[in-house]
Every structure is written in structure tokens, then in C-alpha cells.
Amino acid sequence: MKLSDYVAEFVAKLGIKHAFVVTGGAVAHLIESIAKRSDIEYVCPQHEQAAAMAVDAYARVTKNMGLALVTTGPGVTNLTTGIACLYYDSLPSIFIAGQVSTSRFRSRVPGVRQLGFQEAPHVDLVKPITKYAVLIDHAERIRYELEKAVYLATSGRPGPVFIDIPDDIQRQEIDPEKLEPFHPNEEVRNVDFEHLSDQIEKAIELLKKAKRPILVLGAAVKIAKEEANALNLVRKLNIPVALTWATMDILSGDDPLNTGGFGITSTRRGNFAIQNADLVFSIGSRLDSHATGTPPSTFARGAKKVVVDIDANELAKFGAQGMSVDVLIQADVKDFFKVMKSKMQDLRFPDIAAWMIKISQWREKYPICPKEFRKQKGSVNPYVFLDALSKETAEGDIIVTDCGSNLIQTFQGYCVKPKQQVFSAFNNSPMGYSLAASIGACYANEKKRVICIIGDGGLQVNIQELATIVRNQLPIKIFLFNNHGYGIIQQTQEDWLNSHYVASRPETGLADPDYVKIARAYGLDVFTLRSHRGMRRKIKDVLQGRSAVLCNLEFDRNQRIIPMLKTGRPIEDANPLMDRDEFRKNMIIPPMELSLSESNKKGEIKWPIKKKQNR
Ligand SMILES: Cc1ncc(C[n+]2csc(CCOP(=O)(O)OP(=O)(O)O)c2C)c(N)n1
Numbered sequence: 001m002k003l004s005d006y007v008a009e010f011v012a013k014l015g016i017k018h019a020f021v022v023t024g025g026a027v028a029h030l031i032e033s034i035a036k037r038s039d040i041e042y043v044c045p046q047h048e049q050a051a052a053m054a055v056d057a058y059a060r061v062t063k064n065m066g067l068a069l070v071t072t073g074p075g076v077t078n079l080t081t082g083i084a085c086l087y088y089d090s091l092p093s094i095f096i097a098g099q100v101s102t103s104r105f106r107s108r109v110p111g112v113r114q115l116g117f118q119e120a121p122h123v124d125l126v127k128p129i130t131k132y133a134v135l136i137d138h139a140e141r142i143r144y145e146l147e148k149a150v151y152l153a154t155s156g157r158p159g160p161v162f163i164d165i166p167d168d169i170q171r172q173e174i175d176p177e178k179l180e181p182f183h184p185n186e187e188v189r190n191v192d193f194e195h196l197s198d199q200i201e202k203a204i205e206l207l208k209k210a211k212r213p214i215l216v217l218g219a220a221v222k223i224a225k226e227e228a229n230a231l232n233l234v235r236k237l238n239i240p241v242a243l244t245w246a247t248m249d250i251l252s253g254d255d256p257l258n259t260g261g262f263g264i265t266s267t268r269r270g271n272f273a274i275q276n277a278d279l280v281f282s283i284g285s286r287l288d289s290h291a292t293g294t295p296p297s298t299f300a301r302g303a304k305k306v307v308v309d310i311d312a313n314e315l316a317k318f319g320a321q322g323m324s325v326d327v328l329i330q331a332d333v334k335d336f337f338k339v340m341k342s343k344m345q346d347l348r349f350p351d352i353a354a355w356m357i358k359i360s361q362w363r364e365k366y367p368i369c370p371k372e373f374r375k376q377k378g379s380v381n382p383y384v385f386l387d388a389l390s391k392e393t394a395e396g397d398i399i400v401t402d403c404g405s406n407l408i409q410t411f412q413g414y415c416v417k418p419k420q421q422v423f424s425a426f427n428n429s430p431m432g433y434s435l436a437a438s439i440g441a442c443y444a445n446e447k448k449r450v451i452c453i454i455g456d457g458g459l460q461v462n463i464q465e466l467a468t469i470v471r472n473q474l475p476i477k478i479f480l481f482n483n484h485g486y487g488i489i490q491q492t493q494e495d496w497l498n499s500h501y502v503a504s505r506p507e508t509g510l511a512d513p514d515y516v517k518i519a520r521a522y523g524l525d526v527f528t529l530r531s532h533r534g535m536r537r538k539i540k541d542v543l544q545g546r547s548a549v550l551c552n553l554e555f556d557r558n559q560r561i562i563p564m565l566k567t568g569r570p571i572e573d574a575n576p577l578m579d580r581d582e583f584r585k586n587m588i589i590p591p592m593e594l595s596l597s598e599s600n601k602k603g604e605i606k607w608p609i610k611k612k613q614n615r
């Protein structure tokens with residue numbers, strides 16, 4: 001059997017149904033072997049970065065692995081941004097590259113940079129962003145290395161793996177019967193269930209006393225596929241839940257138990273809730289500074305805290321950063337839920353009705369889309385749009401958002417429905433992700449429609465993928481948050497650089513082409529929305545049917561993320577600053593000195609900042 005055929009059969013047996021490929025001489029045999037199979041469809045993105053991002057979304061949606069094949073040299077260097085997305089969000093997938101033939105390895109002539117055309121040290125390049133990266137320099141190693149790579153990708157904390165196969169090795173004949181298998185050296189998982197049980201008892205004691213508890217569910221709940229157990233716990237405890245970006249779609253946005261997220265870019269209501277809690281019980285979130293604000297000691301500072309995390313280093317970080325945690329539980333969330341469940345029978349918790357009323361009052365009082373936003377004229381307000389979009393989408397829809405303001409606004413303003421998936425490349429967050437990821441998500445979900453939210457800056461970074469969408473007739477509905485610039489960078493420049501908008505606006509170096517014309521040239525249907533008039537109708541039109549659509553939403557270029565924390569403040573005190581009396585009334589725990597100081601009166605900062613438009 002030809003080795004490349006063996007590789008194709010191996011990946012097909014894993015249940016992978018699509019391969020994202022960008023061909024080249026050094027990978028031609030592998031791709032041909034994939035193409036010969038009837039159980040895998042290959043898809044041709046226009047750029048390897050997009051292929052990797054499609055793989056990322058494919059893994060998220062199928063909850064299996066995705067697969068990409070690329071050629072040597074630039075094929076691999078182009079992949080890296082996408083591979084990093086999978087690595088930092090702990091997603092398993094397989095990346096296979098063709099490498100120059102073994103006879104052309106530069107190692108044959110000491111000191112040279114390259115011997116083979118397009119030769120590059122792939123394994124060295126991707127090692128820090130993969131769980132395993134290996135060069136197959138002997139054909140008979142193929143089975144062992146493939147099996148090992150898949151084992152590593154999917155076990156423990158998942159992640160992408162990379163396999164480099166030289167051109168001459170791809171063509172070699174092998175006898176599959178004679179190949180050495182890989183036997184995982186399954187170190188017996190040594191879980192100290194007794195200790196875990198003791199720690200959980202301590203946590204339950206805190207739960208029994210809490211009057212204002214909040215449960216945090218983090219990404220690990222999804223990585224461990226423990227969503228159902230997490231939701232059972234929520235229902236059983238019947239306590240409010242604060243979700244991180246990664247888990248935002250596991251509970252409906254309008255569920256009374258959903259506090260509405262928390263952190264430096266979240267909602268007022270969610271932050272008032274978590275900051276005023278008397279118990280924060282966090283499961284599977286590393287509670288990074290994006291969630292806690294800085295310094296982390298300001299986070300939920302009146303609350304007892306329980307943190308469940310598999311990683312001892314993450315648990316140790318709290319003490320090192322001055323954030324007190326009362327019960328640290330080092331455990332896989334799977335084990336945690338198992339033990340927790342066994343202790344839930346007959347437990348009685350205090351009545352938290354008053355706390356629930358407070359949370360619903362915050363929801364009412366501080367909607368992310370207040371009425372005055374709706375009155376905006378001459379441009380589309382992102383929060384008004386997201387509210388309308390939430391109403392027009394259906395169960396089962398996948399929504400992918402990009403990076404920058406549009407990412408944050410989506411997680412603030414989009415109200416998730418049951419069985420929807422909403423995601424982005426949370427930790428790597430490269431511009432252009434959502435367009436390429438929408439392609440992967442679409443293939444992963446039987447080519448059903450995918451809603452892609454992206455900024456004008458992000459669109460430029462993967463704009464070539466409009467061609468992939470049209471070529472493959474994918475029903476991807478792109479909503480372009482067009483503020484003609486890098487909105488989030490401008491907001492940062494207002495905070496840090498006295499509004500010196502360097503390299504973030506058309507006047508200061510950016511290009512601002514006509515995206516409508518570009519999308520039309522690629523063959524998409526195009527709509528433009530310049531105001532709120534007829535918005536629901538237009539969104540309906542965009543969403544219906546199987547055609548690919550770009551809907552250009554014209555925003556005010558001074559549109560900002562609202563609210564958004566200014567550096568140095570606790571997360572309950574975001575910009576635009578609230579009247580101090582009103583702020584004080586919302587605080588059950590003592591506000592920080594900084595929040596009460598005279599200089600923080602309402603009106604210090606007005607958003608959106610209205611400046612003369614000079615374009
Ligand atoms: C590949 C890459 N380069 C640079 C950045 C830094 N960055 C983050 S957001 C952003 C601007 C994004 O502009 P746009 O997509 O228009 O989003 P907006 O904030 O305007 O909604 C930049 C440059 C990044 N995240 N990824």
C-alpha cells in the first residue's frame with residue numbers, strides 16, 4: 001500500500017469527513033490519496049491560515065478533530081496563526097504537511113539554510129504551538145506516529161498535532177500489517193477521590209451558608225464535554241450562573257439564572273452580580289485577568305471563593321497575585337461533577353430569593369441596549385443590531401465572531417438561544433478568524449447556514465475566503481461591522497494615548513476600500529444598512545435562503561464598546577462612569593476608594609466621543 005493512501009485511510013477511520021487543503025508539489029501525493037476516498041471531502045481555502053482556522057471551527061462544532069494538509073515552507077509558515085488558535089483554546093486536530101524529500105534535507109550539508117526548494121524546519125516552527133510535532137523520516141514509523149499524535153491530541157488537555165511527511169516517504173510502499181502500533185503508556189490516573197471528596201465537602205459548607213452565591217462555568221466544562229452535568233448542577237442548586245466567553249452558549253441569554261457574563265469587557269448587570277456575591281464557585285475557568293480585572297484582588301472581593309481547576313499552576317497563581325481563594329480544588333471537572341453529584345441528594349441550601357430579585361433588577365435596569373441607542377440616526381448601533389439579530393436567528397444556528405469591538409459587542413449584546421453555538425478564537429483572537437472559521441463550521445454542520453460577524457479590519461485579513469464561500473455555495477451570512485477603522489484600537493488610544501489615533505483610521509494609514517464592491521465582485525449577494533429603519537426585515541432577508549450574503553452595517557466611526565473598563569478600575573465600575581450615588585446604591589459590598597473619589601463624577605467621559613468627522 002502506498003504510504004499516502006495509508007494516511008488517508010487512517011484519518012477517514014477517525015470519522016473526519018472533511019479535509020482543508022492547500023496543495024503544492026510536496027504534498028500532492030497525500031492530497032491525491034485523500035481525494036480518491038469517497039468518505040472524505042476535500043475543501044480548498046485560498047490561504048493556509050484560513051485552512052487552519054476552518055479546522056479550528058470544525059473541531060469546535062463536530063467535537064471531533066479537524067484536518068488540514070499543506071505544502072512545505074510557506075504552506076506551513078502560513079498555517080501557524082491558525083494552529084495557535086487551536087493550541088490556546090485546547091482543541092484537538094491534525095495538521096499534515098508535505099516536506100522536501102529526505103535526500104534534500106539541509107542536514108546533509110552542514111551549515112546551509114536550505115537544500116530542498118521551499119525547505120523549512122516545520123517541526124521547530126510549530127513545536128511551541130502544538131501538543132506534538134514530528135517528522136516522519138522512515139516510512140515504517142507512520143502508524144506509530146499517527147496513533148501517538150492522535151492519542152496526544154485528544155487526551156489530557158487537548159490540542160493540535162503536526163505531522164511532517166517528506167515527499168519521497170509519501171510515495172513509499174508499506175505493508176500495514178508489519179507496522180508498529182502505538183500503545184499509550186496509560187499512566188493510571190491517580191485521582192485521590194478521598195481528598196477530592198473532602199474538598200467538595202468544604203465547598204458545600206460554604207454553599208450552605210451563602211446568601212448571594214454565583215456559579216462560574218469556564219471553558220474546561222466544554223473541553224471535558226461536561227455541559228449536561230454542569231447544567232444539572234445549576235438546576236439542582238438553582239443559583240445564578242456567570243458564564244465566560246467560552247461557555248456563553250450553554251445557557252440561554254434570557255434564562256433568569258444567567259447573570260450576563262463578567263469581566264473587563266462584559267455587562268454592568270453581570271459585573272454588579274459577581275462583584276457583590278458572597279460566594280463565587282468557579283468550575284473550569286482559569287479566571288484570568290480579563291475575567292477578574294486587575295489587580296485580581298479587586299475581583300469579587302467580598303466573596304468566599306471556591307475554584308476547581310485541573311492545573312495546579314493555575315490554582316497557585318491566585319495566591320501569587322493576591323486573590324484569596326478559600327477552597328482550591330485541583331481536579332478534572334469530570335471527576336468534580338461525579339463526586340459533587342453524589343453529594344447533592346438531600347442537601348438543603350438557604351433561600352436566595354432576595355438575591356435573585358436583585359439580579360433581575362440589574363438585568364432590567366442596565367440593559368446592554370438601552371432605549372436611547374435605538375434612537376440613533378444615520379448609522380447602525382451594534383447593540384441595536386445584535387438585539388435584532390438575536391430575535392431573527394433560530395435554534396441550532398452557529399454564530400462566529402471575529403476580534404476587536406465586534407467580538408466584545410457580540411458577547412455583550414447577542415442573546416443566545418438554546419442549541420445555538422457562539423464562538424470565536426478566544427485566546428489567540430486573530431483578525432480574520434471568523435470568516436475562515438465560518439467555512440469550517442458550515443462543513444461541520446451539514447452545510448447549514450452560519451452567521452459570521454466581522455469588522456472591516458478583520459475582513460481584510462482573510463478577504464480571499466469570500467471566494468471559497470462562493471465557490472462552494474456555502475450559506476454563510478456575513479454581517480460586516482463597518483466602522484471604517486480599528487474601533488477597539490481607537491478606544492484603547494483614547495484611554496492610553498490621548499486619542500492619538502496612530503495606524504487605526506484611514507487618515508492615519510489604514511486602507512478603507514469599498515467592501516460592497518469587493519463582495520459583489522466575488523459573487524456574494526450584498527445588502528447595506530445605514531440606519532435602524534427596516535432592520536429586522538433586512539436581517540430576515542439576509543438570513544433566508546442558501547446564498548452567501550454580505551450585509552454591510554454602516555456604523556458611526558466613533559461607536560465604542562459600551563460599557564468598557566478603563567485601566568485600573570474594578571470590573572463593577574466600567575466606562576462610561578455611572579453617577580456616583582447611583583453606583584453606590586448598586587453596591588452591596590463596600591466600593592473601592594478609587595470608585596468614590598471626587599474625580600470620578602458622572603460626565604467625566606462621554607461616549608461615544610463625538611468628534612468632527614473629516615472624511
Ligand atoms: C492578526 C492580528 N493583527 C493585529 C491584531 C490587533 N488588533 C486587534 S483588534 C484590531 C482592530 C480590528 O479592527 P476591526 O476588525 O475593524 O474591528 P473593530 O474593533 O473596528 O470592530 C487589531 C488591529 C490582531 N488581533 N490580529
Ligand SMILES: [Mg+2]
Nearest residue numbers: 455456485487
Ligand atoms: Mg472596524
